[in-house]
Amino acid sequence: MRTLSMVLILVASSAGPTASQDKPSTTVILHAQIVDGTGNPLRQANVRISGDRISEIGTLQPKTGERTIEAKGLVLAPGFIDIHNHSTEGIENDPLAESQIAQGITTVVLGADGDSPWPVGPWLDARRKNHASLNLALMVGHATVREQVMGKDFKRPATEAEVAKMAQLVDQAMREGAIGLSSGLEYEVASYSKTDEVVALSRAAAHLQGFYMTHIRDEADQSFDALNEEIAIGERAHIPVEHSHIKLGTVGVWNKAPEYIAVIEAARKRGIDFLADCYPYDAWHSNIKVLVPDKQYENPQSVAKALADVGGANHVTIVDFPPNLSYESHTIEDLARANKLTAVEMYIRIVREGDAANTEANVIGQSMVESDIQAFYQQSWVMVASDGGIGSRHPRGAGTFPRVLGLYVRERHWLSLPEAVRKMTSLPAQRLAWKDRGVIRKGAFADLVLFNPDTVVDRATFAKPFELPLGIEKVFVSGTLVWNAGKPTGERPGRVLPEKGVAIVAK
Numbered sequence: 001m002r003t004l005s006m007v008l009i010l011v012a013s014s015a016g017p018t019a020s021q022d023k024p025s026t027t028v029i030l031h032a033q034i035v036d037g038t039g040n041p042l043r044q045a046n047v048r049i050s051g052d053r054i055s056e057i058g059t060l061q062p063k064t065g066e067r068t069i070e071a072k073g074l075v076l077a078p079g080f081i082d083i084h085n086h087s088t089e090g091i092e093n094d095p096l097a098e099s100q101i102a103q104g105i106t107t108v109v110l111g112a113d114g115d116s117p118w119p120v121g122p123w124l125d126a127r128r129k130n131h132a133s134l135n136l137a138l139m140v141g142h143a144t145v146r147e148q149v150m151g152k153d154f155k156r157p158a159t160e161a162e163v164a165k166m167a168q169l170v171d172q173a174m175r176e177g178a179i180g181l182s183s184g185l186e187y188e189v190a191s192y193s194k195t196d197e198v199v200a201l202s203r204a205a206a207h208l209q210g211f212y213m214t215h216i217r218d219e220a221d222q223s224f225d226a227l228n229e230e231i232a233i234g235e236r237a238h239i240p241v242e243h244s245h246i247k248l249g250t251v252g253v254w255n256k257a258p259e260y261i262a263v264i265e266a267a268r269k270r271g272i273d274f275l276a277d278c279y280p281y282d283a284w285h286s287n288i289k290v291l292v293p294d295k296q297y298e299n300p301q302s303v304a305k306a307l308a309d310v311g312g313a314n315h316v317t318i319v320d321f322p323p324n325l326s327y328e329s330h331t332i333e334d335l336a337r338a339n340k341l342t343a344v345e346m347y348i349r350i351v352r353e354g355d356a357a358n359t360e361a362n363v364i365g366q367s368m369v370e371s372d373i374q375a376f377y378q379q380s381w382v383m384v385a386s387d388g389g390i391g392s393r394h395p396r397g398a399g400t401f402p403r404v405l406g407l408y409v410r411e412r413h414w415l416s417l418p419e420a421v422r423k424m425t426s427l428p429a430q431r432l433a434w435k436d437r438g439v440i441r442k443g444a445f446a447d448l449v450l451f452n453p454d455t456v457v458d459r460a461t462f463a464k465p466f467e468l469p470l471g472i473e474k475v476f477v478s479g480t481l482v483w484n485a486g487k488p489t490g491e492r493p494g495r496v497l498p499e500k501g502v503a504i505v506a507k
């Protein structure tokens, strides 16, 4: 249990989004099969939405003047909460977030992998002025504060004074509305940090009830060391941990999910509050340099090992590379053949062209095995998250949640429907410590998704990553319909969470 001792800040209450005048204030959804998000089995009931909340569940009948929705044959679930979503920039330009609500997502958590907007307060205020269709919450990024303090001189461990300054910035961000600290220790800026630095920053976040979300230092051959570091950070900082996109991403660790899970189970038994999320694809999306963990990007031996580790150069596809658009949508193997180079030479050429343009190629690496993904998804502490977002060139950006429901639940029977929905709703809500979302219960917010369990399926592919899914019939955010009959309604009732007026409490 976490003890609350002192109320530090009470933020002024917000005006909240304005509701249109011409809509009925209550809606009754009739005859849906309800999956309440807690893992309980399906049950048929009617649900009344009053304003932004669920006001009644049961055999209730609609009253005159109420809007009714006939939902026979459909499943009504809590709206999906995507705890790892990269729509930070997307939401500024595309607050309708069509590709997200089309999947049934009603809340996104932004600022993952150590990278967040800065400063946090003004960015969140801008979102409160220009509402999105869905709710959002924000993590403060470790690399973001590291760069604030160290500038371009980040290729070294931070001094004690610098770490103290970073912790101060984490504290500031938490008070301005961030809900936790994210890190991306595999990425350039954070890769030079020592464990102690991350522990110090995690303590600052824990002090204000935040959690620690991390893309760990290595998801390849050193996966186990990186996992142990993550657990140590959680234990030393006394902070709940969210392991981002759990995976085993190189040949050397393929099929080791049972051992990986055992390490996590042991840590959970010792008392660490450890949860993880997983996206339903066997391929990752990142920059070309993460392939080579020793950072010897132009060393033929290092590059050769890196390509072999992911299963070969045919497993790496360039998806986004502004300096040379002709590379896009091709594998390194194909490009090597076309350019009469070895795959290693081709890799080095792409890195050099990127360096010359001060950028890095975005790549998709197909380097996970299905049996590991299945093993992870079958753990009670693993939730569904996309690691995608608006404009993502990986199909997870538009397909994640329907894919789990269509492929893993309906076709492969890896999970029951109630368990899959729990992983999309109350489990992320548990990590966020939100009691009134992620569940269908009287008094909870009416973030809801109505879908057809027989047809729901993703359609986004690596070739066509923006194809929207099928079978998501209606989506409500705080009682307002945002997705209906295959398109957005145009409503933007999304809120910044947690809402102002909620006390930020220090331990």
Ligand SMILES: [Zn+2]
Pocket: 113, 184, 215, 244, 245, 387
């Ligand atoms: Zn990541």
